Amino acid sequence: xxxxxxxxxxxxxxxxxxxxxxxxxxxxxxxxxxxxxxxxxxxxxxxxxxxxxxxxxxxxxxxxxxxxxxxxxxxxxxxxxxxxxxxxxxxxxxxxxxxxxxxxxxxxxxxxxxxxxxxxxxxxxxxxxxxxxxxxxxxxxxxxxxxxxxxxxxxxxxxxxxxxxxxxxxxxxxxxxxxxxxxxxxxxxxxxxxxxxxxxxxxxxxxxxxxxxxxxxxxxxxxxxxxxxxxxxxxxxxxxxxxxxxxxxxxxxxxxxxxxxxxxxxxxxxxxxxxxxxxxxxxxxxxxxxxxxxxxxxxxxxxxxxxxxxxxxxxxxxxxxxxxxxxxxxxxxxxxxxxxxxxxxxxxxxxxxxxxxxxxxxxxxxxxxxxxxxxxxxxxxxxxxxxxxxxxxxxxxxxxxxxxxxxxxxxxxxxxxxxxxxxxxxxxxxxxxxxxxxxxxxxxxxxxxxxxxxxxxxxxxxxxxxxxxx
Numbered sequence: 001x002x003x004x005x006x007x008x009x010x011x012x013x014x015x016x017x018x019x020x021x022x023x024x025x026x027x028x029x030x031x032x033x034x035x036x037x038x039x040x041x042x043x044x045x046x047x048x049x050x051x052x053x054x055x056x057x058x059x060x061x062x063x064x065x066x067x068x069x070x071x072x073x074x075x076x077x078x079x080x081x082x083x084x085x086x087x088x089x090x091x092x093x094x095x096x097x098x099x100x101x102x103x104x105x106x107x108x109x110x111x112x113x114x115x116x117x118x119x120x121x122x123x124x125x126x127x128x129x130x131x132x133x134x135x136x137x138x139x140x141x142x143x144x145x146x147x148x149x150x151x152x153x154x155x156x157x158x159x160x161x162x163x164x165x166x167x168x169x170x171x172x173x174x175x176x177x178x179x180x181x182x183x184x185x186x187x188x189x190x191x192x193x194x195x196x197x198x199x200x201x202x203x204x205x206x207x208x209x210x211x212x213x214x215x216x217x218x219x220x221x222x223x224x225x226x227x228x229x230x231x232x233x234x235x236x237x238x239x240x241x242x243x244x245x246x247x248x249x250x251x252x253x254x255x256x257x258x259x260x261x262x263x264x265x266x267x268x269x270x271x272x273x274x275x276x277x278x279x280x281x282x283x284x285x286x287x288x289x290x291x292x293x294x295x296x297x298x299x300x301x302x303x304x305x306x307x308x309x310x311x312x313x314x315x316x317x318x319x320x321x322x323x324x325x326x327x328x329x330x331x332x333x334x335x336x337x338x339x340x341x342x343x344x345x346x347x348x349x350x351x352x353x354x355x356x357x358x359x360x361x362x363x364x365x366x367x368x369x370x371x372x373x374x375x376x377x378x379x380x381x382x383x384x385x386x387x388x389x390x391x392x393x394x395x396x397x398x399x400x401x402x403x404x405x406x407x408x409x410x411x412x413x414x415x416x417x418x419x420x421x422x423x424x425x426x427x428x429x430x431x432x433x434x435x436x437x438x439x440x441x442x443x444x445x446x447x448x449x450x451x452x453x454x455x456x457x458x459x460x461x462x463x464x465x466x467x468x469x470x
Contacts, residue, residue, distance in 0.1 A: 011470050014265045015442075021250065022269075028257045032264055032272060034035065037469040040272055044466070047279045054286040060464035062301035064278075066285045067293025070213050070240040072164045072187050074204040075131035079309020079329075082129045084109045084120060086146050087137040092168050092194040096217050096246055097257040101137050107149060110395045112416055113133070117152035119414040124153055124161075126410050131162035133189075140171040147183045154184030162186050166215065168194035169201035170256040177208040187211035187244070193219060197229055199236045206237035218281075218296070220261070220273035227284060234292040241292055243278040245299045246271035266467050270299045275466070300467045304328075308462050314393035317408045317418045321358035322370045330423065330459040331391040334376070337368040338384035346380055353378065376442055379416055386434065390459040393418055424459055 019026045032040065048057075048064070056065045059077055076083045085108050090101035106113045107120065108249070114120040124132055132153055135458040139146040150163055164187035165180065180188070188209045190202055193216040205212055214233060216226075226294065233241065248256055248269035278296040285294050311329025319325055324332045336343060346369055349359055359372040371379065379386075396417045399405050403419040410416055431457045439445045441460070 013214045029263050064296045071162050081129035082132045086139045087142045090138045094194050098249040117149040121152040121156035122411045134165040150183040172201045174204045177205045189213040190216040202236045212237050213240040218243040218274045218278040222276045223277045241294045244297050246274035304462050318420050324373050326460045331387045335370045336384045339367040343369045387426050388429050390424040391420045392423045
């Protein structure tokens with residue numbers, strides 16, 4: 001179930017980018033060898049085959065799950081989750097932490113700051129989220145602020161909205177747990193690896209916060225310790241265990257390179273043994289029938305699905321009626337170009353058939369016709385050029401004037417800018433991509449993985465499977 005079937009030049013781009021990011025330190029990192037990658041792929045494929053009948057492979061096989069996902073994780077998988085970083089300061093110093101954590105800062109999400117809780121609550125409603133998480137830093141360092149934002153979101157979004165909070169738990173008291181529940185918190189997630197796997201603080205949340213989850217990185221050297229602890233976690237009230245893949249960053253590089261890890265190239269550098277440890281725990285869970293759910297949250301899941309969800313959500317505010325949002329969250333623009341008389345003939349035929357005029361648009365010179373994908377079967381493309389381009393929508397606190405943009409008023413006192421940049425300029429669609437598009441988009445037929453030469457595939461579809469080892 002491995003994914004990212006990259007051409008050699010695609011792999012080279014990732015490798016070159018990673019080596020450039022880490023500079024001289026890259027020489028101290030043990031990147032996987034070709035033979036090591038083959039052996040690891042074989043080991044993983046066997047593990048996945050063994051698990052095929054006992055666990056679920058969700059989100060296009062990027063998320064292996066024993067049991068069920070927590071309510072928050074289900075919302076994340078739907079691309080309907082907002083993560084608010086309530087502060088940027090932490091009281092722990094975990095070796096794997098990806099960023100500096102020494103500033104209380106202003107609550108922020110998607111590069112947008114929210115000084116007032118009502119602004120964030122209105123944003124949550126305006127952008128159509130189904131749930132929100134409060135993260136940090138350590139949210140309990142600014143408990144009153146966390147309570148304020150939870151209360152505001154709960155009041156705005158109602159009881160069906162799911163709200164959860166991440167914490168290392170070291171500062172939690174029973175009184176804190178009661179206040180969080182009264183504010184409207186549904187789920188609390190403990191990073192017990194930051195607290196030497198101490199479960200005592202979880203007891204304070206048991207019976208108070210409805211859903212208790214442990215969310216930790218899959219640390220290879222802690223595998224046996226965690227295995228022995230899992231039954232006790234279930235007894236303590238933990239319903240879900242989320243395991244994240246360790247990822248290298250410039251901030252934690254000095255710590256991770258001192259450990260006996262094998263590093264993998266990709267969009268970001270990840271740790272091989274972290275993934276293998278998570279899969280081995282899933283195997284053990286299947287054999288021992290552990291009474292809690294385990295979710296392996298791979299880096300590729302987060303990179304692909306969370307990215308697609310964010311792009312698609314932003315795109316809704318700036319997509320035109322004749323355009324579409326792809327599975328991978330990009331804005332697709334289709335057009336026919338050629339002699340004006342033939343272009344006009346197509347437009348007139350669409351009008352005569354009673355099609356919604358918002359679904360197609362002529363340029364001023366009438367030598368190009370933009371149209372929605374639903375009109376594809378009605379197009380007469382003889383001696384005309386069929387082209388496609390893709391754009392990406394993203395949020396920004398102010399207008400850059402480098403891209404098309406739209407102001408989105410969240411409320412009378414807060415507005416957010418949605419900008420749109422071109423990620424694939426307009427180009428003719430090949431016959432192979434046309435056939436693939438018709439089959440997978442128009443006819444909704446699952447086809448074999450697209451050719452590596454496909455120009456449209458990276459923008460149309462989320463890639464399936466776990467990462468390729470290289």
